[in-house]
Amino acid sequence: MITLDLALVGFGHVGRRFVRLLDERAEQLRREHSVECRVIGICTRRHGTARNLAGLDARAAASLVEEGGSLSAIDAPDSMPGRLAAVPPDGPTFIRDLATAAHARQHGRMVVVETTVLDITAGQPAIAHVKTALESDAHVVTANKGPAAFAYQELDLLARGAGRGFYFEGAVMDGIPIFNLVRETLPAVKLTGFRGVVNSTTNYIISAMEDGREFDEALAEMQAAGIAEADPSLDVDGWDAAAKTAALANVLLGARLTPQDVDRTGLADWSGARIREVAAAGRRVKLVARARREGATVSAVVGAEELDAADLLATLREQQNALVLETDVLGDVAIVQLGGGLTQTAYALLSDLVALRRTLPFA
């Protein structure tokens, strides 16, 4: 049995669902994976910071935040050896302080769980948090696509050099284990490319427009459900899909792309009337992400396509996602997320912890 010390950076819907899931599955994690998790710190932008080297009550912390309280009420800096930041720390300072304290007790067992709000045009502050974690000798799991989309090769190299884990299963298709699938279960298969539907908001909007609703109405529904990005252009103009495409291409095809390198068009030209016209002709409009390796270069594109109704991607309704892996020896293999949402993203973080734990020696 080993104990992981978790430092949570960001504590929004995903982070709070994660600590509850961790609690619900604690017994199973102990029994089946010989791992226990202890939350030793939570750092937020608007609800303060809590630290306790003996372990925080993370469910209580989640309730506190949801009631509008501040985590400083349960902060226990005295539990930490050495100097602590006098003011509520920024993310990198929080990570460095906690790593120093945690490593004094057991080395190489701290994991930064990164779920901050992402600036999708630059990948920050997630990239800074991942770098700080790895440079502080901590492992990192993140639900953010920014690090893999903007800086995968650099961060992967950093993690390997430090002998630390860097996992991000939640970056694409929530908890569906795309990255683990390829890494763990497709040995000796060469990927030549992929295609998929990876943005839930645009897929939901297209489905709603096919059913007769208009764009603004469908978008408002998604925002109310907390699924669309606060700035809808990030979904509608294809930025979210482009970031996921870059992340997938970097990890699965060895590319060095950023979201800006993806040839990207969004739904701007697609009115409800036009989408219903395509549907009436027995076809379906989808925002499709594609990437392909040709020799040493990888090209990637995101854009609306008219698909035959019998195409696997055409059958995806509302928030469903799918990715078709194009391989040399297995032909095309698809993985499809028929349900999705908050719990799935939180689960991705948990599955990353298990993948990390498998790489650690038994204590």
Place this chain on the structure above:
Amino acid sequence: MITLDLALVGFGHVGRRFVRLLDERAEQLRREHSVECRVIGICTRRHGTARNLAGLDARAAASLVEEGGSLSAIDAPDSMPGRLAAVPPDGPTFIRDLATAAHARQHGRMVVVETTVLDITAGQPAIAHVKTALESDAHVVTANKGPAAFAYQELDLLARGAGRGFYFEGAVMDGIPIFNLVRETLPAVKLTGFRGVVNSTTNYIISAMEDGREFDEALAEMQAAGIAEADPSLDVDGWDAAAKTAALANVLLGARLTPQDVDRTGLADWSGARIREVAAAGRRVKLVARARREGATVSAVVGAEELDAADLLATLREQQNALVLETDVLGDVAIVQLGGGLTQTAYALLSDLVALRRTLPFA
């Protein structure tokens, strides 16, 4: 780097494609997985037996068999220490003799690669070969569904007790890593059931009937392509699907079913005219396999269903297969085989070898 000693029992289309794939991927297996494979024996029903502890030229053996020759031409019993069977051995004797010889050189590195023709009503002779291998301290990988469909819990217990690997990824959906997917990438997920299309022959026949052909014509095409079972009733009456359903239920849901326990109906009542009538109404007929856990019991059923055309399973054409895993925390997750065939089944054996290798200590 470790060297695995492979003993092939059965050397038909799948076995011969496997040894060629192994040769094509040898460099990649060495580089990425630190494993080398040496074929030390091949046992067939009609083409004799070859043994050579120094390693056989397996590609040459495949060509020899395809030209109608006998493997006894390259048999080198003198390479083996101790007493060898004087007559061409049966499968179990072949396995025991080779294991004794191979273990004298390096213990715990022999792998039986089992690809014999299956008696689907009893799971033999595959089950006897798997048992003999495990009792002889050898690992086993098989493309046969019989062992997992009829005797999974017993064989799994035997393998665990012996500290040996028992892998069968090729049993369902060829090389698509269903079993590895659940084992390696879905930690802390509880499966509550599954549904899928797992028999290629019936799916091809239904597609052909939708396109206007008749049953016998479509079946003959599949038999000519080597995809349909020699006895077509095994496919058409749902026996193949029932065996795969039992294997999936036993492994994924902890059931103790045999194919006879599956509530099974086939395509007997489905004429081309009836299938085209359903298609004209915008729906699709599929032979669907389902299993579900309710408390301590698992029920399983195979039968033709009329599906909405937008259902993921309804979009599967010709030889395509899919399995929808029903989970507690991730909702429904589907994996879809868009291409399939001989190479994919051979690949499944190779991926099993890599999965096995990962469990072995570095030499």
